[in-house]
Amino acid sequence: MTKPLAIVFHESLLPGSQIVNRLTDLGWRVQAVNIAANVLDLVRREKPMILLAELALRHGDFCGVIRDLKQDADIAHVPVIGYTALKNKKLQNDAVKAGARLVAADSAVLDQLPQLLEHALAVE
Numbered sequence: 001m002t003k004p005l006a007i008v009f010h011e012s013l014l015p016g017s018q019i020v021n022r023l024t025d026l027g028w029r030v031q032a033v034n035i036a037a038n039v040l041d042l043v044r045r046e047k048p049m050i051l052l053a054e055l056a057l058r059h060g061d062f063c064g065v066i067r068d069l070k071q072d073a074d075i076a077h078v079p080v081i082g083y084t085a086l087k088n089k090k091l092q093n094d095a096v097k098a099g100a101r102l103v104a105a106d107s108a109v110l111d112q113l114p115q116l117l118e119h120a121l122a123v124e
Contacts, residue, residue: 003029005046009039009053009062015083015106019052022113036060040068043075050120055084055091055103063091063098070099079120083109 006028010016016032023030033042036057043051051069055062062082070076079101084091086105095103101120104112 003027004050005029005031005048007039007042007046007048007051008032009036009051009065010034011036011054011057015110016054018110019083019113022110023052026114026117036062036065039065040072040075043069043078044072047075048078050079050081050117052081052083052109053100054106055082055095056088063094066095066098066100081109081116081120 006023008016008020008023008030010019010032011034020030020032031042031046031048033039039051053062066080066082069078069080080099082095082100082103083106084103086107092103102116104116109116
């Protein structure tokens with residue numbers, strides 16, 4: 001059986017690379033990307049089961065990427081789990097409004113990753 005594919009967008013090495021490693025340990029195939037402008041094309045081409053994304057960018061707005069993903073009928077079904085600092089409430093709210101299924105604190109995403117995946121992939 002083919003392993004499910006997750007795309008992980010991250011600019012910061014930590015926790016991004018740790019998330020990639022954790023997903024691999026959980027039996028996922030993982031494709032990492034570190035340029036936000038490349039995310040939508042990668043999602044369209046690779047058809048992942050899930051997208052995990054660092055929300056706080058040095059330059060740019062990942063919430064815009066989430067909005068664009070959710071407006072594209074071919075990929076709108078892909079659930080998004082965003083992560084950012086616990087104190088960044090505005091960004092967390094903006095990501096949910098943009099269409100992220102879940103937003104987690106970057107300090108907790110590794111510990112809770114199996115539960116976050118299960119929740120994000122649950123059929124509504």
